[in-house]
Amino acid sequence: MIQLIRFLWYLNMLLVIFFILKQEPKLKGMNNLSQREQGFSLSSTKERILxxxxxxxxxxxxxxxxxIVKFNA
Incomplete structure (x- = not known):
């Protein structure tokens, strides 16, 4: 049981990192990547869902x- 919870925890951690980076990639100030940024523009509905x-x-x-803490104690 604890192995399943830990696996879900690791998967969740990676998804959180990915979603946070997708939401705010910090690429707005870089001129050489401006073409890529246009492909990642999101509408307000998609931003709200994200x-x-x-x-x-x-x-x-x-x-x-x-x-995890409760089961390990």
Whole structure:
């Protein structure tokens, strides 16, 4: 059981990192990457959905962290 929770925790951690980087890649000031940035522009609805998914992943990450601590104690 604990191995499954740890696997989900690692997967969740990677997804959180990916979603945060996708949401705010910090590429706006670089001139040489401006063509790539146009492909990543999101509409407000997609931004809202991405933000909701990121918060959901963060909440599940904290929940899984608490479960790991509880099962290891």
């Amino acid at each position: 933000r909701q998914q990121t918060w959901g992943l963060l909440i599940s990450f904290v929940t899984l962290t608490v479960l």
